[in-house]
Amino acid sequence: MDNIAGTPVEGENFFGRSTEVRRLAEILDNDDILLLGPRRIGKTSICRAVMAHVREKSWHAIEINVASCQDELAFLEKLHTALAPEMASLSSKIKEGFIATFDAISARIKSIKIPIPGAGTASVDLAESATEDWIAVGNEVLHLLVQANQHWLIYIDELPIMLFNMIRNDTATGVKRVRRFLDWFRNDVRALPDSHSVRWLVSGSVGLDTLVQQHGMADTINSLNHQNLAAFTDEVAIAMLFKLADRYQLALDQDSAAKLVAAVQWAQPYYLQKAFHYLRQRVSSNADVDIASQIEFAINDMVQPGSDNDFHHWEHRLVQQLSSSDAAHAIALLGLAAQDASGVRPENLLSHLQGRMPNDSAEKQREVFINLRDILQRDAYWWPDESSGNKRYRFHLEPLRRWWIRRNTL
Ligand SMILES: Nc1ncnc2c1ncn2[C@@H]1O[C@H](COP(=O)(O)OP(=O)(O)OP(=O)(O)O)[C@@H](O)[C@H]1O
Ligand SMILES: [Mg+2]
Numbered sequence: 001m002d003n004i005a006g007t008p009v010e011g012e013n014f015f016g017r018s019t020e021v022r023r024l025a026e027i028l029d030n031d032d033i034l035l036l037g038p039r040r041i042g043k044t045s046i047c048r049a050v051m052a053h054v055r056e057k058s059w060h061a062i063e064i065n066v067a068s069c070q071d072e073l074a075f076l077e078k079l080h081t082a083l084a085p086e087m088a089s090l091s092s093k094i095k096e097g098f099i100a101t102f103d104a105i106s107a108r109i110k111s112i113k114i115p116i117p118g119a120g121t122a123s124v125d126l127a128e129s130a131t132e133d134w135i136a137v138g139n140e141v142l143h144l145l146v147q148a149n150q151h152w153l154i155y156i157d158e159l160p161i162m163l164f165n166m167i168r169n170d171t172a173t174g175v176k177r178v179r180r181f182l183d184w185f186r187n188d189v190r191a192l193p194d195s196h197s198v199r200w201l202v203s204g205s206v207g208l209d210t211l212v213q214q215h216g217m218a219d220t221i222n223s224l225n226h227q228n229l230a231a232f233t234d235e236v237a238i239a240m241l242f243k244l245a246d247r248y249q250l251a252l253d254q255d256s257a258a259k260l261v262a263a264v265q266w267a268q269p270y271y272l273q274k275a276f277h278y279l280r281q282r283v284s285s286n287a288d289v290d291i292a293s294q295i296e297f298a299i300n301d302m303v304q305p306g307s308d309n310d311f312h313h314w315e316h317r318l319v320q321q322l323s324s325s326d327a328a329h330a331i332a333l334l335g336l337a338a339q340d341a342s343g344v345r346p347e348n349l350l351s352h353l354q355g356r357m358p359n360d361s362a363e364k365q366r367e368v369f370i371n372l373r374d375i376l377q378r379d380a381y382w383w384p385d386e387s388s389g390n391k392r393y394r395f396h397l398e399p400l401r402r403w404w405i406r407r408n409t410l
Pocket of ligand 1: 004005006007008009013014015016017038039040041042043044045046205269270271273
């Protein structure tokens with residue numbers, strides 16, 4: 001197993017999570033899945049493992065990453081392109097009769113016109129007709145899949161980014177189009193006869209839930225089975241570190257491995273891989289110092305400028321999802337919570353927020369606090385630790401807490 005920290009991992013490099021893979025595959029027997037979670041927690045990797053798993057049951061599985069898609073047309077193009085080789089692989093008896101239609105759809109996709117942002121009322125009219133166009137073509141593609149009489153899994157990665165693109169590019173009708181797109185999933189796709197032979201696995205970094213709530217369209221994603229990815233247990237985390245240590249001939253003992261896991265605190269494999277990477281570097285340049293005493297340094301290396309790209313997105317995500325005042329409040333609350341590794345009492349956090357909103361009523365201050373508190377908990381920034389008898393909101397990821405402090409220190 002290689003020490004990979006960044007790109008999705010597969011095969012030998014995919015450690016653990018076999019129960020989760022099976023569970024997701026079982027859910028797909030009856031349901032479509034929405035897998036949301038912070039960046040880098042291993043969404044793409046596990047979805048690929050799920051694809052490999054269902055392929056063993058003779059399903060056809062395809063992956064499309066729609067982060068670069070700016071509109072519905074680009075989405076359909078991606079889907080069509082990814083399906084083409086699968087279609088070609090069907091036995092000639094199955095595909096006879098519909099492969100020509102599948103090929104012809106390509107031309108129809110190209111003929112769809114998507115509204116030009118900023119073109120005023122003409123754009124709104126065009127949006128209406130384009131909507132009907134892409135839906136008709138999209139349904140036709142799905143109809144063909146169903147006709148093939150096979151099981152299909154369509155994995156769509158980074159869907160929230162595409163939807164954010166649509167809203168940003170088209171201020172007049174973007175939100176409406178996003179609603180229509182999500183409704184297509186919920187209604188049109190399911191209304192197809194035998195639609196259960198086509199299953200969807202949708203993933204992305206957190207954002208979709210805030211987006212649908214903001215625009216009053218939470219109903220559109222309710223029909224998807226919502227899933228997330230828990231961190232490794234200490235036992236699995238230590239087993240992974242041993243496997244890496246073995247591969248790189250690092251003399252990591254049980255105590256040092258446990259210490260490294262405890263230092264990361266939120267044992268998501270990515271942060272374990274990162275911590276291991278910095279530990280390896282430290283050990284190779286200070287071979288005579290024992291490993292355990294280098295762990296603390298390795299964790300600090302993770303958050304230094306130049307190494308800290310992975311933490312910026314935690315801050316950026318707040319700015320992207322929340323109104324500018326809410327984002328500033330959330331950043332300030334995290335700034336306070338970061339001061340203490342064991343977290344901060346909610347009363348103190350609320351009073352900090354009240355100081356930032358002196359002109360608002362007590363009810364309003366409380367409402368904003370509760371809303372932000374829940375978003376920060378859902379998106380894995382902090383969690384309510386009640387082990388001391390008093391509730392304290394504390395960071396999940398210790399390196400992120402250190403980064404937060406470093407960023408706010410002169
Ligand atoms: N099962 C695993 N075993 C070992 N390492 C893993 C595993 N899952 C994830 N990782 C680590 O996490 C990194 C990111 O994985 P992946 O790209 O799947 O996450 P992601 O949630 O899709 O990230 P992004 O939000 O950036 O798309 C990998 O490079 C690897 O370091
Ligand atoms: Mg990914």
